[in-house]
Amino acid sequence: MSTPESPSAEVELLSFRLADEEYSVDIMSVREIRGWTRATPLPHAPPHVRGVINLRGTVLPVVDLSVRLGMAPVPGDSRNVIIVVQVGSQTTGLLVNAVSDILSLPRSALQPPPELLADEEQSFIEALTIVDGRMIRVLDLRAVLPDQSAEAA
Amino acid sequence: MATDPMAQIRASFFVECEELLESLQDSLSALQDGSSDSETVNTVFRAVHSIKGGAGAFGLDALVAFAHRYETVLDALRAGRLEVTPDAVRSFFQAADLLQDHVRAAHDGTPAPEGAEAVLCALETLIGGPAEPEASPGFQPVPFAFEPIPLALDFDAPDDLPAPARWIIRFRPADALYASGNEPLHLLRALAALGAAEVRCDTSDVPALEALRPDAALLSWRITLPGEIAEEELREVFDFVEDVCTLEIGREAEAAGARPPAPAIVAPQAVTSVARPPAVAEAPAEPAPPPGPVERRATPRETAATVRVDLDRIDRLVNLVGELVINQAMLAQSVAEAGLPPNSAVMTGLEAFMMLTRDLQDSVMMIRAQPVKPLFQRMARIVREASTAVGKEVRLHTEGEATEVDKTVIERLAEPLTHMIRNAVDHGLETPELRLAAGKAAEGVISLSAQHRSGRIVIEVADDGAGINRPKVREIALARGLIPADAALTDAEIDALLFLPGFSTASQVSALSGRGVGMDVVRQAIQSLGGRVTIQSAPGQGTRFSISLPLTLAVLDGMVVSVADETLVVPLASILETATLAEGDIRALGPQTNVIHLRGAFVPLYDLGAELGYRAPKPSYEGGIVLLTAQEDGSRAALIVDAIHEQRQVVIKGLQQAYGRIPGVAAATILGNGRIALILDTADLVQTATGRTRIRPLALAG
Numbered sequence: 001m002s003t004p005e006s007p008s009a010e011v012e013l014l015s016f017r018l019a020d021e022e023y024s025v026d027i028m029s030v031r032e033i034r035g036w037t038r039a040t041p042l043p044h045a046p047p048h049v050r051g052v053i054n055l056r057g058t059v060l061p062v063v064d065l066s067v068r069l070g071m072a073p074v075p076g077d078s079r080n081v082i083i084v085v086q087v088g089s090q091t092t093g094l095l096v097n098a099v100s101d102i103l104s105l106p107r108s109a110l111q112p113p114p115e116l117l118a119d120e121e122q123s124f125i126e127a128l129t130i131v132d133g134r135m136i137r138v139l140d141l142r143a144v145l146p147d148q149s150a151e152a153a
Numbered sequence: 154m155a156t157d158p159m160a161q162i163r164a165s166f167f168v169e170c171e172e173l174l175e176s177l178q179d180s181l182s183a184l185q186d187g188s189s190d191s192e193t194v195n196t197v198f199r200a201v202h203s204i205k206g207g208a209g210a211f212g213l214d215a216l217v218a219f220a221h222r223y224e225t226v227l228d229a230l231r232a233g234r235l236e237v238t239p240d241a242v243r244s245f246f247q248a249a250d251l252l253q254d255h256v257r258a259a260h261d262g263t264p265a266p267e268g269a270e271a272v273l274c275a276l277e278t279l280i281g282g283p284a285e286p287e288a289s290p291g292f293q294p295v296p297f298a299f300e301p302i303p304l305a306l307d308f309d310a311p312d313d314l315p316a317p318a319r320w321i322i323r324f325r326p327a328d329a330l331y332a333s334g335n336e337p338l339h340l341l342r343a344l345a346a347l348g349a350a351e352v353r354c355d356t357s358d359v360p361a362l363e364a365l366r367p368d369a370a371l372l373s374w375r376i377t378l379p380g381e382i383a384e385e386e387l388r389e390v391f392d393f394v395e396d397v398c399t400l401e402i403g404r405e406a407e408a409a410g411a412r413p414p415a416p417a418i419v420a421p422q423a424v425t426s427v428a429r430p431p432a433v434a435e436a437p438a439e440p441a442p443p444p445g446p447v448e449r450r451a452t453p454r455e456t457a458a459t460v461r462v463d464l465d466r467i468d469r470l471v472n473l474v475g476e477l478v479i480n481q482a483m484l485a486q487s488v489a490e491a492g493l494p495p496n497s498a499v500m501t502g503l504e505a506f507m508m509l510t511r512d513l514q515d516s517v518m519m520i521r522a523q524p525v526k527p528l529f530q531r532m533a534r535i536v537r538e539a540s541t542a543v544g545k546e547v548r549l550h551t552e553g554e555a556t557e558v559d560k561t562v563i564e565r566l567a568e569p570l571t572h573m574i575r576n577a578v579d580h581g582l583e584t585p586e587l588r589l590a591a592g593k594a595a596e597g598v599i600s601l602s603a604q605h606r607s608g609r610i611v612i613e614v615a616d617d618g619a620g621i622n623r624p625k626v627r628e629i630a631l632a633r634g635l636i637p638a639d640a641a642l643t644d645a646e647i648d649a650l651l652f653l654p655g656f657s658t659a660s661q662v663s664a665l666s667g668r669g670v671g672m673d674v675v676r677q678a679i680q681s682l683g684g685r686v687t688i689q690s691a692p693g694q695g696t697r698f699s700i701s702l703p704l705t706l707a708v709l710d711g712m713v714v715s716v717a718d719e720t721l722v723v724p725l726a727s728i729l730e731t732a733t734l735a736e737g738d739i740r741a742l743g744p745q746t747n748v749i750h751l752r753g754a755f756v757p758l759y760d761l762g763a764e765l766g767y768r769a770p771k772p773s774y775e776g777g778i779v780l781l782t783a784q785e786d787g788s789r790a791a792l793i794v795d796a797i798h799e800q801r802q803v804v805i806k807g808l809q810q811a812y813g814r815i816p817g818v819a820a821a822t823i824l825g826n827g828r829i830a831l832i833l834d835t836a837d838l839v840q841t842a843t844g845r846t847r848i849r850p851l852a853l854a855g
Contacts, residue, residue, distance in 0.1 A: 038828070039829075040719065040720075040828060040830065040831065041719065042808075042818070042831070043764075043765035043766050043815055043816075043817065043818065043831075044765075044766060044815055044816060045815065051829075052808065052821060052829050053829060054823045054827050054828065054829050057472070057479065057806075058806065059807070059808055059823075059829055
C-alpha cells in the first residue's frame with residue numbers, strides 16, 4: 001500500500017497479462033509471486049473463486065482475476081502464476097496468465113479512466129497509462145477484492 | 154501508557170484480583186456446603202482484604218470503600234460473632250458478585266456499579282447495623298495507610314522523646330549530594346530498615362518561593378533510632394555520601410544535653426503515630442501493603458508454580474507445532490514414495506519422529522487447556538441473579554470443574570451456557586409452590602457438569618423441574634407455522650423444536666427471557682465450535698441438555714476420503730460406520746432421491762460429490778462406499794464417497810471467511826502432499842443438502 005500521507009512522485013507497478021490484455025497493480029500491495037499450484041475448489045463459491053492453496057501453512061484463497069473481470073478463465077497450467085496481494089487485512093492470491101514487468105512511472109503518467117458505464121469491469125480500473133505504446137490498466141484492488149463482509153452471502 | 158510501569162503493576166493487580174475473586178467464590182461455595190472451618194472463613198476474609206489493600210494502593214476509592222465494609226462484616230464472621238446461615242452466605246455471595254463488578258468497573262474506569270448500598274446494608278444488618286470502626290476490634294483503619302505521609306511532619310514539635318541512649322543522627326546534605334545523584338529518601342529508608350526510626354525534617358532553611366534556588370540543598374533531617382543498633386551500621390548507611398553532607402551521629406544523652414524529657418508534649422503527635430501502623434512509620438513515603446492481621450493464622454496455601462504467558466505466544470507455538478505435524482506428514486509421504494525398506498534407519502527414525510511430534514502436540518494442546526471452573530463460577534452467579542429475578546429458590550450443583558478444555562472453547566461457551574442456565578431457571582424449574590404441590594423440595598436444583606468422554610468434552614445442564622411440556626411446545630410450533638398441522642412427531646422430535654429459530658415457550662415475557670433469543674442461537678454457537686447439543690426430558694423429572702464438544706479447536710481425528718478427485722476429511726467423531734453398498738441396498742424414494750436399507754432401517758443417501766458440486770450424481774451407486782453419520786438428533790445419513798484412504802490426525806486451519814460460510818465445510822487442513830483438504834461438517838452438510846433429498850419433516854431441526 002502506498003503511504004497516503006506522502007504520495008511520492010514515482011509509482012511502481014507490477015504488470016501482468018490476462019488473456020491478451022495488460023493489467024497492473026501497485027507493487028506495494030504485492031506480497032509475493034508464486035508458480036501455479038492446483039487449488040482445492042471450494043463448494044458453492046462464486047465462479048471467480050478458484051479455490052484455496054497452501055501458502056506456507058496458511059490457507060490462501062485464490063481468485064481467477066480473468067473471471068473476476070468478466071473474461072474467460074485462466075487455463076491453469078505451469079505458465080500461469082499466482083500473485084499474492086494484501087488488501088487491508090486480507091491476503092488473496094490472484095491467478096493471472098503471466099507476469100510481464102515492473103514499471104516505474106511518474107504518478108503524473110497515470111490517467112483516470114473515462115467513464116463508460118457499459119463495462120462492469122471498468123469500475124475495477126483505477127487508472128490507465130501507456131508504456132511503449134501499450135495501454136496498461138491499473139487495477140483498484142479494493143474494488144476487485146471487496147471486503148469480506150460485503151461479499152459474505 | 155504501555156510502557157508506564159505503574160500501568161503494568163496495575164494490570165497485574167487486576168489479574169491478582171481475578172484470582173482472589175475466584176478463591177473467594179470457592180470458599181463461599183464451601184461455606185454454603187456447610188464447611189465453616191476457620192481456614193475457609195480466613196480465605197474469604199483474606200481475598201476481600203487483599204483486594205482492598207491493592208485497591209488502596211491505586212487510589213480506587215469506590216472499590217476500597219466497598220471492600221472495607223464487606224470486610225468488616227467478614228471480620229465479624231471470623232471473630233465468631235456472626236453465624237454462617239444460608240441467608241448470610243447468600244448475602245456474602247451477592248456482595249462477592251458486586252465486588253467483582255466493582256473490580257471490573259475500576260479496571261475499565263467506568264462508574265461503580267449500582268446497588269452496592271442495598272447489598273452492603275443487607276450485609277451490615279447481619280452484624281447489627283453499619284459498622285463503626287470501633288465495632289471491629291483489632292481492625293486497623295487501613296485506608297489511612299495509603300495516603301502518602303509527608304516527611305515534613307511536625308517540624309515544630311519538640312525534638313526528643315524520653316528514651317535512654319537512643320541514637321540521634323543529624324543529616325544535612327550538601328548540594329553535591331544531590332548533584333552526584335544520591336537520594337536522601339533511600340538513606341532514610343535504609344535507616345528505617347535498621348529499626349523503628351523517627352524522622353524529622355527541618356525545613357527552616359527553605360526561603361520564600363521567590364528566593365528559592367531549586368538545585369540548592371536546603372533540607373536537613375534529624376533521625377532518632379533505637380540505641381541497640383551498632384554505630385558501624387549507621388555509618389555504613391552514609392558510607393557513600395559522607396563527603397557530601399554534614400553528618401552528626403551521637404547518643405541521645407549527649408545530643409539532647411541536659412534538656413529534660415517533656416512527656417506532656419508527646420500528646421499532639423499521638424494522634425498520627427497511633428493511627429499509623431508501625432510499618433508505615435518506617436517507610437513513610439511508600440504506600441505499603443496493609444499488614445494482614447490474618448497472616449499469622451494463615452497456613453501457607455500450596456500453590457503450584459505457574460507462569461503467566463501471553464496467549465499470543467502460545468498460539469504461535471500451537472501454529473508451529475501444527476506446521477511440524479504437516480511437515481512430518483510430508484516427509485513420511487516422500488519416504489514412502491522413495492520405496493525404502495521398512496527396517497531402514499530412515500523408517501525407524503521417522504517413526505520415532507512421528508511419536509515425538511504427537512507427544513509435542515499433545516503437550517502444546519495441554520498448555521492451552523484450562524479448567525472450566527471459572528466458567529462454572531460465572532454460571533453460579535447467573536443462577537443467583539436469575540433465581541432472584543424470578544423468585545425461585547435454586548441451588549446450583551457443579552461437577553467436574555477441573556475438567557480441562559481448550560481456552561478458546563471456554564471463552565466461546567460462556568454465552569450459550571449463560572443462556573441455557575437462564576432458561577433452566579426460568580422455564581425448566583417450577584415455582585416453589587408448584588414444586589411443593591408436586592411433592593418436591595421447594596428449592597430447585599440445577600446441575601452443571603463437565604466430563605471427558607471419548608475424546609470429546611461433554612457439558613450437561615440439567616434441572617429437576619417439570620420437564621418439557623410437549624403438548625404446549627407442539628401447540629406453539631403449530632401456531633407459528635413451524636410444523637404442519639398433521640405432523641406426527643416423536644417426543645424427541647418435539648423436543649428438537651425448541652431449537653427452531655424464534656421459538657419460545659414462555660407464555661409470559663419475564664425479566665429473563667422472551668427477548669427473541671432462543672435455543673437456536675445456543676445451538677448455532679455450539680455448532681460453530683464443532684459441537685452438538687441434545688435434549689433429554691422426562692415429564693415431572695426434569696430436562697437435561699448435553700453439549701458435546703471437541704477437546705480442542707486445533708487438531709482433529711479425521712478420515713481422509715476422496716470424492717471426484719478431491720480429497721476431503723470427515724471428522725471421525727461423526728462417523729458411525731462405513732459400508733459398501735451391495736445390490737438391493739439402494740431403494741429409490743422419489744424421482745431424485747434414494748434411501749439405503751441398512752439392518753432394517755432406511756437411511757437417506759447423499760452423494761458427497763454432487764452435494765459439494767464436484768460432479769453430477771452418478772447413474773448407479775452399486776458397490777459404492779458410504780459413510781454412515783449420526784446427526785445430533787439421532788437420525789442418520791449415508792454419504793457416498795469414492796474411496797477411503799486413511800484415518801489420521803489433522804491440523805485444523807481456519808478458512809478465511811472471505812467468501813462467506815460454505816455450507817457443510819467446517820475448516821480446512823493441509824495434507825502430507827502440501828495440498829489443502831476441506832474438513833466437512835456432516836451435520837451441516839446434510840442439513841443444507843439439496844436436490845437429492847426431499848424436504849424432510851425435521852430438516853430444520855436436524
